[in-house]
Amino acid sequence: MxxxxxxxxxxxxxxxxxxxxxxxxxxxxxxxxxxxxxxxxxxxxxxxxxxxxxxxxxxxxxxxxxxxxxxxxxxxxxxRGQIRLAQLLFADMPDEDRRAVIATRRSGGAGRQVIQPERHQAEGPRR
Structure with missing residues (x-):
């Protein structure tokens, strides 16, 4: 079957x-x-x-x-693996947050700035 x-x-x-x-x-x-x-x-x-x-x-x-x-x-x-992983991570991220992550990395501040995502209440059952 x-x-x-x-x-x-x-x-x-x-x-x-x-x-x-x-x-x-x-x-x-x-x-x-x-x-x-x-x-x-x-x-x-x-x-x-x-x-x-x-x-x-x-x-x-x-x-x-x-x-x-x-x-x-x-x-x-x-x-190629790094690019694919970055594409997946950035796919649904707003442009402002993408720029903040890239700017943090370039300035050497990785790990110092933590961007907290907004938490949303579940909107019904998962499919």
């Missing part, structure tokens, strides 16, 4: 349940999934990473991002 067929079967099963029962079961399953670390990848590692990231809480994402970032900073990423 393909992944799409399993997905459709799951949606059909959820739809067939009483909504309160489905909500209780899905909440329990999602909470349990969020409690663990990523499993060993069975397919493409990028797909598994994307799936895990979609299931993770903000705190889990933040913790893993910072830990991975520290490890990546010690590795020789090469010019």
């Amino acid at each position: 393909s992944r799409l067929e399993r997905f459709q079967n799951l949606l059909d099963a959820i739809e067939a349940c009483d909504w309160q029962d489905a909500e209780m079961v899905m909440s329990a399953v999602l909470e349990e999934a969020r409690a663990d670390t990523p499993l060993v990848p069975f397919g493409h590692i990028e797909d598994d990473a994307e799936f895990w990231a979609a299931m993770a809480t903000y705190e889990e994402l933040r913790a893993y991002f910072l830990a991975c970032g520290k490890r990546l900073a010690r590795r020789q990423l090469g010019r």
Whole structure:
């Protein structure tokens, strides 16, 4: 059975349940999934990473991002790897914040200025 067929079967099963029962079961399953670390990848590692990231809480994402970032900073990423990482980090950042990060780095003040992102309340369930 393909992944799409399993997905459709799951949606059909959820739809067939009483909504309160489905909500209780899905909440329990999602909470349990969020409690663990990523499993060993069975397919493409990028797909598994994307799936895990979609299931993770903000705190889990933040913790893993910072830990991975520290490890990546010690590795020789090469010019292309550094550019790709910077593009990902800057992708959703406002121009003003991008300029502040670049100016801090050029002035040698890295680590002295910390830009705190605005925290927003969750806007409904993640998809």
